[in-house]
Amino acid sequence: MRFAGASSIIRATESGDREAVLGSFSMVPKGKIAPGVRYYPTANARSETIGKLSSFAKHWKAGQLCLIPARAFYEPCWETGKAVRWKIGLPDDEPFAIAGLWRAWPDGAISFTMPTLNADSHSLMRRFHKPGDEKRGVVILPRDTWNDWLHCREPEAARTFLRLFPAEDLIAEPAPLPPRSTKASPRSQE
Secondary structure, three states, X not given: OOOOOEEEEEXXXXXXXXXXXXXXXXXXXXXXXXXXXXXXXXXXXXXXOOOOOOOOHHHHHOOOEEEEEEOOEEEEEOOOOOOEEEEEEOHHHOXXXXXXXXXXXXXXXXXXXXXXXXXXXXXXXXXXXXXXXXXXXEOEEOHHHHHHHHHOOOHHHHHOOOOOOOHHHOEEEEOXXXXXXXXXXXXXXX
């Protein structure tokens, strides 16, 4: 799943209320990486290592959980032999929330990531990503679990929320981007 740049996320305040904040997509955005340190992607956090890797573990253990509001997400389907962008969401374009993990930076900036799960046996999500690559899926949280997720502070309890949404409850369809316009060559003067 891909988001570009920044997005609103919803997190719990210390008083237990919900607040929306703007966050950068990727737990460690490129602009936060010190010079000379190798970049590695942190837009997604594998559920198997979220509590172990230094980019995520401290925040996972602190229960810095959030909701990422969405109406759809997009994945590449390679069934035709080349990547075709697909839109995945709920029926009738209903809004939903993806499970997220957030962190604050010393300058006050917020960034976030999405836990992902192996989707090899999920009848829909196994159709996406390059052949040979592991199939992964994001966690869509049922609406009646949103508050419980936001207020969960125990990592093992939080793991119980990490499951793939039932394929039969999702809508998926090709949604290719429109062709990019090409710059016209300058016309010769007559």
